[in-house]
Amino acid sequence: MRQRVAVLGTGKIGEALLSGMIRAGWSTDDLMCTARRAERAEALRARYGVEVVSNTEAAKAADTLILAVKPQDMSTLLEELSPHLPADRLVISAAAGVPSAFFEERLPAGVPVVRVMPNTPVLVDEGMSVISGGSHATEDHLLRAEAIFKPVGKTLRVPESQQDAATALSGSGPAYFYYLVEAMTDAGILLGLPRDKAHDLIVQAAIGAAVMLRDSGEHPVKLREAVTSPAGTTISAIRELEKHGVRAALIAALEAARDRSRELGSGHS
Numbered sequence: 001m002r003q004r005v006a007v008l009g010t011g012k013i014g015e016a017l018l019s020g021m022i023r024a025g026w027s028t029d030d031l032m033c034t035a036r037r038a039e040r041a042e043a044l045r046a047r048y049g050v051e052v053v054s055n056t057e058a059a060k061a062a063d064t065l066i067l068a069v070k071p072q073d074m075s076t077l078l079e080e081l082s083p084h085l086p087a088d089r090l091v092i093s094a095a096a097g098v099p100s101a102f103f104e105e106r107l108p109a110g111v112p113v114v115r116v117m118p119n120t121p122v123l124v125d126e127g128m129s130v131i132s133g134g135s136h137a138t139e140d141h142l143l144r145a146e147a148i149f150k151p152v153g154k155t156l157r158v159p160e161s162q163q164d165a166a167t168a169l170s171g172s173g174p175a176y177f178y179y180l181v182e183a184m185t186d187a188g189i190l191l192g193l194p195r196d197k198a199h200d201l202i203v204q205a206a207i208g209a210a211v212m213l214r215d216s217g218e219h220p221v222k223l224r225e226a227v228t229s230p231a232g233t234t235i236s237a238i239r240e241l242e243k244h245g246v247r248a249a250l251i252a253a254l255e256a257a258r259d260r261s262r263e264l265g266s267g268h269s
Contacts, residue, residue, distance in 0.1 A: 005148065006062035007033040008055055008077065009069035010044055013094060016122045016152055017066060018048060023125075024151035034058055059084040064092060064144060071095045071264045078106040087111050090141050092148070094118055096167050097264030100134030100160060112136040114145040115163060117171045118152070127153030128170045132160035164265070168257035176253070181206065 007014040010033040032051040035041040041052040059081045087110045100113040113134035121127040129149035146155045181202050188198025228234045
């Protein structure tokens with residue numbers, strides 16, 4: 001079914017969704033977006049050939065609205081949209097931590113809300129978008145949301161009660177890998193490698209390991225054991241990681257990220 005989609009708050013994630021839909025074959029006639037600054041609006045119009053409108057115009061004209069603003073800006077945006085939003089519109093939120101009930105309380109009765117947590121690899125079409133339906137969302141609404149986010153990666157449905165955990169694991173997940181690559185690059189320099197060579201070695205190892213995890217279907221323990229020879233280099237490194245509590249630190253870090261997501265959803269800045 002043809003639908004008109006508006007991206008409200010076309011920052012990096014919003015622009016990635018917009019460009020992904022265009023690459024997937026969406027007509028620019030069915031897409032629109034909003035931007036705060038006139039120069040940003042003009043850049044989006046020139047780059048993608050889409051209509052750039054006001055938030056209220058988007059509420060009136062689009063079948064689906066993707067709200068891609070920061071969590072702390074969401075309440076103000078909903079106040080602006082609510083008087084102009086018919087009950088048959090689908091609202092998709094891409095804001096971390098904000099529950100669907102927050103939207104349902106501030107929008108006209110019955111408006112369906114789908115909560116989505118994408119991550120930054122949507123910028124290279126390798127994202128993961130975690131999808132949950134609000135109390136008024138139907139299977140059709142979830143399918144419509146998936147059609148928007150699938151061009152920029154994979155989608156996964158979870159109960160909304162699991163969204164904060166998914167935000168900690170997937171939404172913030174790429175940053176943990178960048179942190180690990182940064183630390184391993186420093187280690188490579190300490191071991192005598194030039195920075196650029198250390199970086200290239202680690203990035204390719206990360207890509208290869210990720211593809212093997214994705215395509216082999218093997219448990220990560222089995223893949224790790226295949227690299228870990230008796231009395232070899234790998235087990236020596238693993239022993240040090242365990243000695244320094246890296247596994248426990250990661251678990252604690254993800255718990256902290258989950259708790260912060262909950263705080264954002266409860267209105268704590």
